[in-house]
Structure formats: C-alpha cells, structure tokens
Amino acid sequence: MTLSKNFEHQINENKWYSHWLDKQYFKSTPDERTPYTIVMPPPNVTGVLHMGHCLNNTIQDILIRQARMKGFNACWVPGTDHASIATEAKVVAMLRERGIAKSSLSREEFLSYAWEWKEKYGGIILQQLKKLGCSLDWDRTTFTMDKDYYDSVINIFMDLYKKGVIYRGKRMINWDVKALTALSDEEVIRKETRQKLYHLNYAIEGTNDFITIATVRPETIMGDTAICVHPDDERYKHLHGKFAIVPLINRRIPIIADDYVAMDFGTGALKVTPAHDVNDYALGQKHQLEVVDVFNDNGTLSEDAQIYVGLDRFDVRKKIAIELEEKGYLIKTEEYTSEVGYSERTDVVVEPRLSMQWWLSMKDISSPALKSVMEEEIKFYPPKFKNVYRHWMENIKDWCVSRQLWWGHRIPAWYHESGKFVVAKNEKDAIALFETEHNISNAVLKQDEDCLDTWFSSWLWPFEVFKGYSNPNNADINYYYTTNTLVTAPEIIFFWVARMIMAGYEYMDVKPFQEVYFTGIVRDKQGRKMSKSLGNSPDLLELIDQYGADAARFGIMISSPAGNDILFDEAALEQGRNFNNKIWNALKLIKMWEARQTHEHNNENEFAINWFENRLSEVSIEVEQMMQQFKLSEALKTIYTLIWDDFCSWYLEWVKPGYEQPIQANVYNKTIEFFTELMQLLHPFMPFISEEIYHQLTERTDDLCVRLYAEKKSPNQTQLDQGLLLKQVISGIRDIRNKQQMKPKDSIKLFIQTENSVVFESLNSILSKQVNAEEISFASDTVPNSFTTVIGKDKFYILTEQPIDLSTQKSALEKELNHLKSFLMSVEKKLSNEKFTQNAKQEILDLEYKKKADAEMKINIIELSLKDMAG
C-alpha cells in the first residue's frame, strides 16, 4: 500500500474516533484500578464551540489520555448547563422571530417551547467536542435539569432553608431591564463609560438661595429624598437642617450632613436617591429617608415619577436635561468618565433596584471552603489565584439566588394570599405544611414564579453527575469522588469554583477535587478578548476542517504558557499542520526501508541507537515532570523538539542508508520501536496522527490510545554528552562549509586533533556521512592550508580542493578570541577577589578554575591557528 502524500486528517479523525468509541475506550466503570476523574465544566446548552472551549477541553483531554495510558481508570464526564438567562433569552428571541411574545404565553407553554428548542439545538457543542478528539465517557452525559439533578437542586434549596441560611429579603440588587431579572454582582460587567455630569440648582425653601448638586442621572431626580453634604464643608454649614425643593416636581426634601460625601467631587452636594443607588440606599437607611422608586421593571418611568411616565430612562435623561435647562435649573454640564455596570448577558446598563429576592447567607458555608484552599487541601495552579480567592472569600456577600425567569429550577416556595409562605417540594406538601404551621385549613397556595440562579445548580456538579446527593453512597460516587483535577477559566473562580468547594464540603463532607488548574483567557493576536461583537473569534470547526484537529490542539497548546493568557494566532495552527507533515514524512521514509532489510551486521549505527535510546529516556522523564507541574505547553514543546530535531534531523539522518541501499534489520526494528514510543509520548496532545502512525508502523492488534507507558530508566549521561559533542562538531564543520560556499556534493578531508581519539573513532562513520568527508584522520599538529574550527577541547582541520580564502575564517577566529579573552578577564577578576575566594562555596570555586583553564586552553589553540594563517 502506498502512503498518501500528506497526513489526511479528515479521514483519520473520523476513522479513529469511531474506532475508539466502538472499543469503548472512553467508558469507565469502577474497578480495582485507581480512578482519575475529571468533570467537564458544563458549557451552556445553547453554546457552540469557541476557542475558550477548545483550550479548556484540549487540556482536559491531554490529562485524561495521559492518565489512561498510565494505567489509571480514567473517567471524564461530559454535560451541559441549562444556563437560565442565556437560554431563556435565545428562546424569547426565537419566539419573537415567529411572531410570538413571551407575555402572551403561559409558563407551561413557554417551557414546552424551551424544551423543544433544547432538544433540537441543545448539546450541539458536545458533538463538536468529538471533532476535537475529546475522550469523554458519553454514557455519563448529564444535564443540569435532568430529573434527578433537578430534584437535588430543589432538595438542597429546601435543606438550606431549613438550616436557616436561605432567607427572603428586600435588598438593593442589580436589575437587568431587558431580561427583567435580578443579576448577581458577578454577572455585572463594569465598563468605563463617557457620561455628562449635570450641575442642577435646587431652591432652598423659604429663601431665594440655591444649592447646586452634580449628577450623571438627572432622570432620577424625582426619586430624590434628600440632599447630603459633608458636615465639615464650610460652604454648606448654614444649610444643615433646611429643606430643598426638587425641580419640576417641587418635592420638599431635607438637607442632611454625612461624612460619606466627598467634598471635592462635583459641587460637594449629593442628591440622595435611595431607590436607585446602592450607596444612596445605605445612606437612606442611616438617615431614615423615604424611598421613591421612579422606574418600572423594564426601565421606563413609573407613576411615582409623576412626569415622563412610561418613557425609557435614557430618553428621559435627554428630555429632562432640556427641560431643566429651559427652566433655568441646569447651570452647566461637564464631560465625565466613570464605570457603569452592564449586564453580562444582555449588555444593557444595569439598574440598581430594591426588590424582594431569595438570598443565601454565605458566611458559615464559605469558611471551610476558604480554609481548604489556604491550607492547600485543594491546590490551585497557578498559585497566584489563591490570593484572589482569599480576597473574595474574606469579603464575601450574601448570594442572591432568585432570578425572574421561567427556564430553570423553580423556587419551591408557596404563598398564601395573606403573604405567609412555606418552602416545600410540591403543592401537596406545601398545603400540609402550611396548614400545620399557620393553622389555616383549605389554604390556596401559589408557587413562586421565579427560578434559581444557574450557578445554584452547577455548584453541585462534581458530585451530582455521580448522583452523590440524589442517591447517596452509590458505587460511582464512592469510587470517583473526590475528583482529581478541575480545569476551568479564572473568570468563574467565584461564580463556580468557590461555590463548588462550598457545596462539596456541605453535602459530601469532603472536597470536590484535589486541584484546580486555571487556564488563561484566549485573546486575539492584539491581546483583545475574543468576542462576538469584535468579530475576532475564529470559527473553530472551520479551522479543524482546514488544519486538522491535531493541528488545532497543537496550535492552542503551544501558545498557551501555564497560567498566562494566550494570544491566539492562526500561524500556530500552521505550525501544527507542518508538524503533522513532518511526522508523516518520517513515516514515509521508514516505510521505504521496510522491504530493504538485511541481516548482515556491522556496528556502524550502534552509537546512534544508544544515543537516541538515552535521549528518549531523558525527555520522557522531563516531560513527566513538566506534566506534573501543569507545564503542558513546555511539555509539548519538548516533545516537538525531540521528534523534529533529535529524531528526524539527527537520528534518522545518522542511520539513513544511502540511496537504495539496504538497512540492517536490527536498526530498522529499533527505529520502529523509537517511533512507536515517540507517538505514545505525543498521543495525549495529538491523538489522531499518533494513533494512525502507530498502526502504520507495523501490524498491531491493540491501540495506542490504551497502550500503557513503559517505565523509563535514567539515561546514561556520557552517551548524552557524546551525542551533544557530535552534533556540535557536525554543526561547526557545516558552518565552515556554508561560509566557504561549498556545495553539498563537494567532499572534504577532515583531520581531528584531540586527546580523546577513542570517542571520535566511534563517531567517525556518522561524522563522515554528515559533513561529507571522504576521509577522517587524526592529526597531532596543525594541518597547513586548511580551514580550522575549535569545538570543546578539540581542533578540526578541513582540507578541500577549493582555493583557500582564509579572511572570513580569520575574522571569525579573531572575534572568538576577543570574546574568550574578555571572558577570561572576568573570571580572573573574580578569582583575584579575596572576598570571593573566601566566601564562595568550593564547588563554585572549582567551576571558576575550570572555566579559567578551559578558556586559556582555547585561547592557546586559536592563537596557534591564527599564527599558522599569518605564516
């Protein structure tokens, strides 16, 4: 069978992924092996694969595949999150396109549309992960609104309510006027926004005097219930206790003093609007101010505003500014930039708003979770996130868990017309409970219309995917939990990671995972975050189509240093594709040898084989260490160099027979063995091409995907050093050939002046092949009319037929000589420093003496050569 010109990724990806599935390699059930478990951060059920997922899931697949090949029972659990706000928004948009308004539907009708939509489009992302090669146990796919999962969420809500940590309360929340729901602080994105600062005059009651306040929100003045100044502010001391009149609506409001006010900001006088600003609300509570809410749910002005009723808040801002100006209240405006909160989901300006919501008190539940990370019971990589985590946990605020949505887990609270309520699983339980608690019979109860925050379900993920709460102590949860590694983006450290740790301790009594690896954020070449609005997010599936899944995995991993953001550049995928091509060509070369084996034996290739064997051990050990420290990018880089440079550029060239010449069978077999091991090292990173090569190399009954790694012996350092020396000698001589513009076909005669001729004897056959030397011999003295180079302690003379122009070589040697001389000087200076010789450790001293001796010797050799040239 002839091999294709290049690796055909599309065919191979389909072939191998379905083969792996057929063989059930990704399926895990508890057995006598040690488990290695990862739960995948569930993407939104509405999601499509983007670069962030690609990075995240490639990392997880690398860890899982490596664990599998190390003999662990590897289990990687997939799933999706119902993503209440995002999904509901999509369904609402879909209905709008069909001409259906959400408000015209009942809850049940809406939910049936939502489920229909979910069944049709949900989980596309899981199919896309298969394209990437992810080795997930698909039988374990979980959705956060699966029956059992749903029940667990509700039961946990009830449990926390019983424990007294869930409560109902009117608090200032972030209101999304588009999605018509409360948002948690973490769902609000602050952005620098250019605004106008309006200076407005409020009349002082009973005088002709005015007080000037500065505000960016003139549309809220109808909600003003006080003006506040700093108690020490001389400008306003005479106004303490007086009243001001709100323009346009003529409300009488007190002028109060509080040191909260910054004297140097604006005019030093602050209008207080308790219903529409968090700080004003706190101030209002302190001074017992009235609360006037001038907005409706959707951001239009309410009846209480008295004017502009029904108009949108931003329209009113413009209109009221004009009216205020016309009536003489507006005295000036200035440009002002400040941070404004936007909804993460809908990107509208968030409105602070007083509202009745459900809250989870965080103080007690968070303390074991803080301790666990601080004491490295759970380890964070990179560790810098420990600080971030601590800071948040120590200043934690109560969690608003209710959302004004229909898609999600409906809050199990039941209300009576009297306003009394109970928390219960269903209507029947609720009525029974209500009757005993409140002694009212035949009560008619209505369930809370709201849903729980999405994260209130995802915080159970690590144990509920194994039904650890719904079916306690089952075989799976006992075997797989605590999971091993959580791989996630730092953006959701508070949303998700912290809360999973809390839930783990609260409900399983143990931590949910051993360690958390935080990936970087994927940015574009210019360092901008990838986003739909910028249009800088490439279509991953198209990239996979074009370059192949292995190349995509390579590209994203090679540019992903541990703990840093990654700047994504398509060039990295190209590099990955080129790497595929390189590997494929090495296969083609070796396949050409297959039919040309001979059993005649000689020792010519012994050195190459020994050296590569040691090099392979050395790198395998290095890679293992890097993996343990999550230096995945470095590990891949190391394997890349091993394959491309050591294997292809050196080893294969060293053992390669001449054109159409035979190859010794033992060399051929060793080469197949090496290539196999290289593919095994590479497999977690690039699963498809490695599996294909594994099967191309020789007839196999097993698959690389599940082949166990062999133990590696520690390498022989002498062998490695000799290999390094050989490479340096070859490069050095090639450099001279290059500089003298010799053609590859021009052969040379090589003379080596060395004290170590035994070593070179074993290297000679390779050396002559690699530098095209027709003859290699040893010299005890300088060789006239030759080009010279010094490598280590040895001197090499190159004789050619070409006319010799020594000028380039002379200047090169002089440059080298200068460098060595200044180096020597610095060493000597150090050694003549008594303080150094007294204080430095002996091994450092010895090293310095060695440096000195080596430098002196090299200087000597070079000076001799230069003298010869002159002569």
Place this chain on the structure above:
RNA sequence: GGGAGUUUAGCUCAGUUGGUUUAGAGCAUCUGCCUUACAAGCAGAGGGUCACAGGUUCGACUCCUGUAACUCCCA
C-alpha cells in the same frame, strides 16, 4: 480609591533555593540549498545594558526599596 499581577531577542514565552562557560526556546528575519522522506522542507547565521533608579552581597535576570508603563479583580 483598595488589592493582585506583569515588564527578558521583532513577537510569544522559559529561566527552579543568588554563582552552571559574561542569558535559552519557538515563531519571525537573513544567507545558501528544489541534496530521491519532507520547499508545509534542509543546512547555517544574526539578534537582548534582562522596564528604569537605587540598595543588600565577593557576586543580582534572580532578594529589598522606589519610579514608570500595562493587565486583571474589587469598590
């Protein structure tokens, strides 16, 4: 305003407890090669006062202080 982090070659990054031949890699660049595995390639080369200023030390990319720029998080 508070906190955390970053600053090393044109770009992206390594650099372990201060001493390892006066800083390493990949990409990009330059030179020469279409050499029967590979031009998506081969063989070489060039390129850095380690942000700046002080300090500690026999010795600082590495430790300390300050300055500047950038990034992120929280108000």
